[in-house]
Amino acid sequence: MYSTRGPDADQWQPRYAARTAGMRASEVRRLFAMADRQDVVSLAGGMPNVEALPFDALATLTADLLIERGRHALQYGSAQGDPDLRDRICEVMTIEGITACPDDVVVTVGSQQGLDMLARIFLDPGDIVLAEGPTYLTAIGTFTAYQARVVHVPMDGAGLIPEALAETITRLRPTGRVQLLYTVPTFHNPSGVTLSPARRAQVLDICRRAGVLVVEDNPYGLLAFDGEPVRALRADSPDGVIYLGSFSKTFAPGMRVGWVVAPPAVREKLVRAMESAILSHSMFTQLMVERYLATQPWLPQLKVFRDMYRERCQAMVTALGESMPPGTRWTEPGGGFFVWVTLPPGIDASAMLARALASGVAYVPGAGFYADGGGHGALRLSYCYPPPERIRTAVARLAAVIREESAATDRVPSSSVC
Amino acid sequence: MYSTRGPDADQWQPRYAARTAGMRASEVRRLFAMADRQDVVSLAGGMPNVEALPFDALATLTADLLIERGRHALQYGSAQGDPDLRDRICEVMTIEGITACPDDVVVTVGSQQGLDMLARIFLDPGDIVLAEGPTYLTAIGTFTAYQARVVHVPMDGAGLIPEALAETITRLRPTGRVQLLYTVPTFHNPSGVTLSPARRAQVLDICRRAGVLVVEDNPYGLLAFDGEPVRALRADSPDGVIYLGSFSKTFAPGMRVGWVVAPPAVREKLVRAMESAILSHSMFTQLMVERYLATQPWLPQLKVFRDMYRERCQAMVTALGESMPPGTRWTEPGGGFFVWVTLPPGIDASAMLARALASGVAYVPGAGFYADGGGHGALRLSYCYPPPERIRTAVARLAAVIREESAATDRVPSSSVC
Numbered sequence: 001m002y003s004t005r006g007p008d009a010d011q012w013q014p015r016y017a018a019r020t021a022g023m024r025a026s027e028v029r030r031l032f033a034m035a036d037r038q039d040v041v042s043l044a045g046g047m048p049n050v051e052a053l054p055f056d057a058l059a060t061l062t063a064d065l066l067i068e069r070g071r072h073a074l075q076y077g078s079a080q081g082d083p084d085l086r087d088r089i090c091e092v093m094t095i096e097g098i099t100a101c102p103d104d105v106v107v108t109v110g111s112q113q114g115l116d117m118l119a120r121i122f123l124d125p126g127d128i129v130l131a132e133g134p135t136y137l138t139a140i141g142t143f144t145a146y147q148a149r150v151v152h153v154p155m156d157g158a159g160l161i162p163e164a165l166a167e168t169i170t171r172l173r174p175t176g177r178v179q180l181l182y183t184v185p186t187f188h189n190p191s192g193v194t195l196s197p198a199r200r201a202q203v204l205d206i207c208r209r210a211g212v213l214v215v216e217d218n219p220y221g222l223l224a225f226d227g228e229p230v231r232a233l234r235a236d237s238p239d240g241v242i243y244l245g246s247f248s249k250t251f252a253p254g255m256r257v258g259w260v261v262a263p264p265a266v267r268e269k270l271v272r273a274m275e276s277a278i279l280s281h282s283m284f285t286q287l288m289v290e291r292y293l294a295t296q297p298w299l300p301q302l303k304v305f306r307d308m309y310r311e312r313c314q315a316m317v318t319a320l321g322e323s324m325p326p327g328t329r330w331t332e333p334g335g336g337f338f339v340w341v342t343l344p345p346g347i348d349a350s351a352m353l354a355r356a357l358a359s360g361v362a363y364v365p366g367a368g369f370y371a372d373g374g375g376h377g378a379l380r381l382s383y384c385y386p387p388p389e390r391i392r393t394a395v396a397r398l399a400a401v402i403r404e405e406s407a408a409t410d411r412v413p414s415s416s417v418c
Numbered sequence: 419m420y421s422t423r424g425p426d427a428d429q430w431q432p433r434y435a436a437r438t439a440g441m442r443a444s445e446v447r448r449l450f451a452m453a454d455r456q457d458v459v460s461l462a463g464g465m466p467n468v469e470a471l472p473f474d475a476l477a478t479l480t481a482d483l484l485i486e487r488g489r490h491a492l493q494y495g496s497a498q499g500d501p502d503l504r505d506r507i508c509e510v511m512t513i514e515g516i517t518a519c520p521d522d523v524v525v526t527v528g529s530q531q532g533l534d535m536l537a538r539i540f541l542d543p544g545d546i547v548l549a550e551g552p553t554y555l556t557a558i559g560t561f562t563a564y565q566a567r568v569v570h571v572p573m574d575g576a577g578l579i580p581e582a583l584a585e586t587i588t589r590l591r592p593t594g595r596v597q598l599l600y601t602v603p604t605f606h607n608p609s610g611v612t613l614s615p616a617r618r619a620q621v622l623d624i625c626r627r628a629g630v631l632v633v634e635d636n637p638y639g640l641l642a643f644d645g646e647p648v649r650a651l652r653a654d655s656p657d658g659v660i661y662l663g664s665f666s667k668t669f670a671p672g673m674r675v676g677w678v679v680a681p682p683a684v685r686e687k688l689v690r691a692m693e694s695a696i697l698s699h700s701m702f703t704q705l706m707v708e709r710y711l712a713t714q715p716w717l718p719q720l721k722v723f724r725d726m727y728r729e730r731c732q733a734m735v736t737a738l739g740e741s742m743p744p745g746t747r748w749t750e751p752g753g754g755f756f757v758w759v760t761l762p763p764g765i766d767a768s769a770m771l772a773r774a775l776a777s778g779v780a781y782v783p784g785a786g787f788y789a790d791g792g793g794h795g796a797l798r799l800s801y802c803y804p805p806p807e808r809i810r811t812a813v814a815r816l817a818a819v820i821r822e823e824s825a826a827t828d829r830v831p832s833s834s835v836c
Contacts, residue, residue: 059482062480
């Protein structure tokens with residue numbers, strides 16, 4: 001009933017699951033490819049600057065681990081994750097005001113897998129997930145893979161707008177199960193904005209009343225440029241918030257070690273889901289992260305990262321102020337990796353990308369961060385990877401591109417609304 | 419609308435997705451816990467004997483990797499996996515007669531994740547997956563998590579019975595989409611049986627005619643005790659077979675590096691699914707496996723593993739022959755990790771487990787390997803982990819337990835049918 005056809009024909013086309021149609025082609029992969037081009041300064045990817053890590057110390061640490069605990073590090077582990085690592089994770093979270101015990105924690109393949117596992121246990125087709133508009137690009141892909149509907153809640157410079165959240169829940173409830181609020185409250189991806197303390201209490205209260213589970217995705221929480229660490233939502237609502245953490249930005253993404261903190265009954269289901277998904281995570285990378293936290297000066301190293309990212313962020317914000325044409329707006333983050341730029345009316349960031357690449361600068365068009373067709377008049381810039389001088393060069397190139405695009409737009413009537 | 423209740427109450431109970439009900443409590447986790455008890459010889463887990471690996475050489479290799487390629491090893495990678503590793507994987511597969519190019523390969527978190535990704539792109543609720551009876555325990559959990567129906571096809575000492583396969587497809591087709599044949603054709607888990615060459619051709623032909631995609635799970639293929647490597651199903655049907663491979667048994671499960679080989683259109687969808695699931699796999703463990711294959715004598719090391727497992731298998735089969743009561747039958751594997759034992763009529767392996775543990779031996783009851791309530795009269799023994807002397811002790815204990823259970827069963831009329 002099937003036969004060999006041309007290499008491009010897909011004989012299995014009629015066989016895919018309905019959810020497969022919702023899997024979006026990868027914006028991110030394309031961007032990784034662009035970032036490798038020598039003549040392009042990429043402000044696109046969210047890759048942390050791992051070159052600041054002490055490679056020699058890590059080499060010694062890993063060699064010791066293999067010699068001393070090789071039989072554990074190379075073996076299968078449990079689906080919930082290594083207990084010693086879970087213990088360390090609880091210590092790390094105290095910085096953000098979270099009280100949790102190791103049994104509350106499930107170690108995941110990056111926080112991305114935590115998101116996937118939550119989607120797996122909570123989302124039926126047609127269920128509704130609320131998220132900031134804009135929101136983390138790949139989260140949209142994950143929710144869509146479970147055939148859920150992502151509905152955006154507007155945000156401003158102080159984060160998610162509580163009144164809009166309440167209104168959206170009320171409006172949507174007759175149309176389906178409003179299951180989750182997915183939020184990146186601290187140094188938001190892609191906007192760089194942080195939810196204000198007053199709004200945190202309001203958001204938690206609205207979700208508690210509405211029975212909506214809050215998923216707090218917090219990969220950047222420890223990357224504040226200055227001042228006290230931001231208190232996590234989970235710290236004030238252990239029953240109503242599931243917390244996603246990650247060592248990708250505070251240590252290294254190559255470990256793929258993230259985690260979920262959840263109430264016991266949910267955690268039990270997450271562990272079962274993990275087993276069906278991957279059996280168990282790498283003991284080797286788990287024990288390496290555990291030993292890194294136990295033996296290396298990881299808080300001073302975090303300070304190195306924070307100082308580096310602050311300098312780069314300042315370079316970007318200053319360059320934007322110096323070069324951007326009138327009508328352009330941008331956020332000024334207090335931590336994390338990203339600045340969100342709103343273009344002058346009439347310019348489409350997706351359409352402009354080809355011109356930008358030709359001019360030697362890459363970014364992520366805003367439309368990727370919306371599930372509903374929004375975001376065309378905006379783009380995300382990341383300052384985490386290139387050094388300050390390259391950031392200045394890239395922003396100057398981008399400013400020139402926007403000016404050219406503005407001039408072209410002025411000549412041709414545009415129907416786009418931003 | 420929700421409030422803090424007792425620690426055991428699950429306020430989110432009404433909120434779970436329908437698929438969550440199908441997630442089975444973990445048999446495997448319970449067994450890992452048992453395996454740790456000093457007084458119990460565990461013939462339960464399928465843990466490879468990583469203690470045979472050269473820890474010192476691995477320590478040097480890993481330290482070199484971090485110093486020479488730290489900025490790659492600690493960074494994000496692509497969702498498809500490292501190209502150099504995919505190249506090596508293609509070389510490895512030539513041993514089993516497979517011709518594939520690196521672009522056909524997707525690196526996964528163990529072959530378990532490959533299975534999960536295939537389920538994600540192919541299985542709608544109610545779809546049918548055919549599998550050997552018995553079949554790999556965690557595969558049942560994965561298919562069930564996608565609300566698929568697992569239907570068993572009988573096997574005998576030469577593997578899956580082709581006539582039964584054809585009959586099952588014909589019988590089921592009016593009831594739903596028969597999407598996949600999931601098979602472990604070589605050194606089968608849990609039975610230890612290998613599909614004969616003649617039957618391989620028949621199985622491929624039946625599935626080709628019926629338009630059923632074959633998923634060949636082959637973690638043990640390179641662990642033949644003697645003779646030539648077994649030719650993979652994929653070698654003779656590149657368009658009709660998706661192949662799952664793993665380094666968990668030929669190198670170390672702590673890496674969690676497995677892979678999928680699929681036709682281009684399917685592979686493209688797998689990569690999208692991977693992105694929504696984990697963004698990318700650990701570059702660190704991928705590059706470590708790549709360097710292990712490139713710089714270490716991995717084929718001689720594989721010979722060490724094969725000789726060790728052959729010795730242990732012989733110890734088990736000999737001990738079974740010497741001590742098992744009449745009416746007990748078992749398989750005699752030519753490779754891999756497992757022996758399948760069929761108990762004398764009337765004995766339930768699940769019910770017998772408590773007595774076995776009290777007597778100091780652990781196994782996996784056969785029921786776990788069936789989705790349909792079968793397998794109560796059988797159990798799986800693994801010989802991969804304990805040394806021969808411990809295997810002999812454990813089999814003697816098991817034989818005594820079966821004799822006791824037989825005596826007890828003779829006294830009490832039983833309704834169980836095996």
